[in-house]
Amino acid sequence: MRSFLPAYDMRVPLELDEALETMAREPGEWKPFAGGTDIMVLLEQGKLADRKFLSIARLKGLRGFTVSDDHVTLGAMMTYRQVQATTILQQEFPLLCRAACETGGIATQNRGTLGGNIANASPAADSPPALLIYDAELELVSAQGARWVPYAGFHVGYKKINMRPEEMIRNIRLPRTKKNWRQYYRKVGTRRAQAISKVCFAGAALVDNGGITGARIALGSVAPIPLRCRKTEALLQGPLSTEMIQASADQLEREIQPIDDFRSTARYRARVGQKLLEEFLLGLMTTPAGRPA
Amino acid sequence: MPETAKLAVSFQVNGQPHTVEAYPMARLLDVLRRDLRLTGAKEGCGEGECGACAVLIDDELVNSCLVPVAQVEGCKITTIEGIAGETLHAVQEAFIECGGAQCGICTPGMVLAAVALLERHSAQPTEDDIRSGLAGNLCRCTGYMRIFEAILQACEKRAGADA
């Protein structure tokens, strides 16, 4: 453990309001701390620049979920384990459940939270591509009030998010609009389980007799941020054909910006990203509605 | 440099109440090992990859190297030292019989992961359930085969006992 522990502080507020007031009083000084599965690794490495934390993992205002006709709203402190166990998510947002299964092992899934994962803003995270597919919205809350923002656009650069220092994520809202969409999720990691992704692909398409009438394509680990590939989506309209598959694969390669790092290569990420797109599109022929490939 | 004050944190470990004075971000792993002298949980990687530090917090499997002690106020913690009662747990017996432990360093975390797995699966877990249930616990010695066998044996004993 390489950090000088006496330099770090953590408080455990009893209510959400208390946490928000502290953050408002000293903006940027106090950071929310959820399950800790990312922050504690930095502490261990001696690389944790932030010093003061507010434990929010058990705050009532951040837990649980609600269901309305139009939305499923998840508390930011919902753990991956809880995501997997929630029936309506299994039924209508299966890619999020898939992502939750792929994130670490059981111990990580018991502690890791959706909100913490989003705020950590790693481009290699497993849930963001699914959240982008589902047009997720985030509720950002501060002592001043709350506002909703689309998740798309929340990431503005490598590990940079569009959120004020006195705000935190309270809810993640998923519009119930993809029930009838064909859905696909595939993460390619460094090994079968407990792996950081090298390429992560999420896709959804609305298909009728005339072909594709709506598409969502989102990838992780191929850009500084989780990437919604709108230009590629734009080519996915109408009857599925070899030409469409080829054209969208070419467009995908232009839209993503993968790098070489010690986990993988840019060439591999690009090539496999294309192949996953192809697999998704070919699978549209056979997959029943709503079930992930 | 400015120093954070230590915090008094109270929690239960293996049924016993404890209060420790510790820096709030002290790892639960270190508090267990150094302050409470419960050295069963081990440090294998310090980043939540190997599972050697696994404990149960409120019956959920977690990596104690990633938990700041400030977050366990009021929690119920179970370590490997609390798994055996008057007699060994069925998982522990099975590990001995089937050769599930070689060097033993991953064993405390592995036993806890197995106990948690059995709690999650009231019916017989499949081999896939076992593989994914243990995927967060790395073992370098065994290749996992004897461990799977131990868990299957513990399940069978449980099924036999329930029958």
Add this chain to the structure above:
Amino acid sequence: MAPPSTAMSGRFIGKSIARKEGRQKVTGRAVYVDDMEMPGMLRGATVRSPVARGRLRDIRLGNGIPWDEFTIVTAKDIPGKNCIALILDDQPCLADQTVNHVEEPVVLLAHEDPYLLEEARRAVELDIEPLPPVFTIDESLAQKQVIMGEDNVFKAFLVESGDVEAAWNRAHLIVESEYETASQEQLYIEPQGMIASFDSEQGLTVWGSMQCPFYVHRALMTLLALPVNNVRVIQTETGGGFGGKEEYPSMIAGHAALLAWKSGKPVKIVYDRMEDMAATTKRHPSRTRHRTAVTRDGKLLAMDIEFIVDGGAYATLSSVVLSRGTIHAAGPYFCPNVRIRSKAVATNFPPHGAFRGFGAPQSIFALERQMDQVAKALDMAPEEFRRRNFVREGETLAVGQIVREKIDLPALMDRALELSDYHAKRQRFAEENPRRQVKRGIGLASFLHGGGFTGSGERYMASVVGAEATPEGQVRVLAASTEMGQGTNTVFTQIAAEALEVDYDLIEIAQPDTSIVPNSGPTVASRTCMVVGKLVEAAVLGIRQQLVTTGLLPLRGYTSEQFRTACREYIQRHSALKATSEYSAPPNVYWDDEKYKGDAYGAYAWAVYVAEVSVDTTTYEIRVDDFVAVQEVGRVINPVLATGQIEGGVAQGVGFALYENVVWREGRMVNSQMTNYIMPTSADLPRIRVFFEEVPYAHGPGGAKGIGELPIDGPAPAIVNAIENAVGVSIKRIPVTPEALMEALENVHA
């Protein structure tokens, strides 16, 4: 699936007796070095070079740290010789005027506050004037920079039989290729750790995680200029070693000892995973060139092998790794003309060292891949080509050793092929693959592994094992062999109980403590059961001999209780009951160190492994779906433990082949965390199916031969052979990452 049952069971030998220290391990009561605390104990830390090669000009202690509270040690403090005594004694304990690898230790610090210690470690500045480093085997051979000796070569061997040059002209076919293996980290789950305590009267005591207490003992004597009885080394429960704790512990023990000596307090140094991975030894990377001539009917005519390993910055055990790799380079085949030229060269990487297999996984990878290439060139099935060339009883191996064991390799291979359903699968995969995204393949490797030290090694080692009776009537075995999970304690107990014909519980195994146990040699080289186990048997029989001679025990037919009583009685009369047994080489074993020829090992274990893989052509991921491991091992002392050894070794071999990749930048390992250095999880491994054959070896206990390293020799070539079967590309370098496979497949299609 139960582990295999074996014929020839005695009361204990051949039985799956539960692990002796199993109960402590499953209850978390086993005591590893980091579990130990002592009053007044300080923590120690090491400041290391960030640069691969350079001149150390200055050491500066930064501001903001209360340095007067710290114990600080540098090279000039060392009371004895500044080296880690091993073979060449070239490796400094602390860098003095030059540094030769990243992470080379330079300064030691101790303080009671572990957090302040880390701050202090960060605050030490090393002023190093960089020099041009050497990072590849080719650069080292080219000698543009001479970084070691005259020519960068730690060691070289030449093995010759017949006349390779004359054979080329007679060849029907010649196949040439080059193979590479990379560094591999041992990744024992318990990081390295030591506690040292120094007292001007008693001297130095060291506790820690290690495989070889007497290696550490010798190194500490040299480093601190202490006489033999003033150094005591005690092995604590060791959480995995695999060779990684063969020589490195002498370094960390030396560091803890220096801090303890200077501070007058006990000092504990335990590495975190990042430091352990980056700074300690790893498997030697290798490059092997094969040139093979065959006759028209597929018989080996000549094998010309060049085998080179990268030793890193200091010699450590490179000469011995090279030796074993060299001797195993031509495998279990008969070839009338063989030449093996091998070298261990220096580079500016952290020194490479022992890792299970010890040179053999490297040379066997190359050989078994080459065998498949030659078979392909002959348009012959790989198993058929091997069948025609397997060595038989009475024929010689490459070093000229006549095989005197009753080994039937064709039958061993047939068993492996049958158990893996090899032929049917090969055919089915060939039919189905064209229509499938996920392509399947099956491949094999056949190999051997010598038990014990090479040649005259065991004779020089002159291992001694002791046994003593305790006042309670127990028999305690005194050996330096360490338990690190492989089952030493259990197997020794079984051997002793069987020999004495007493209850299992009557036998104790002493904790390896150099003040109590004689030097039975290091726990390495697949020798613990086969060589030391035999000495255990003799030593305990020596105890019984004394009881019988003094009339306290009949020669046979006694109960355990009577045995105990006899021991107690003897001790009452004579105050102690002890026996020792010293190694003597089996008869008719001759080895020529100069010519590097003769009987390299007393016995070999033989194996054929079959791997079934699937290759996903969408993601280029490779998965091992089934693995069959068949081996002939003399005698299985404990089926569960032996099976566990094979399964664990195969798992490490799968890692070696597919997952484990050390990423080096400027001579530094940059992926030194478990997140980024990938070992297989339970989800990545197949069922590993293990089968034993037993042809008893006369000089092993119960007939047993060594098996510790054997299982890591075969998986990599079997897997890469299977990949070739699945997708038609011939890969010559491991690990075969999906990225590497993609490049290989796309090059083929380009």
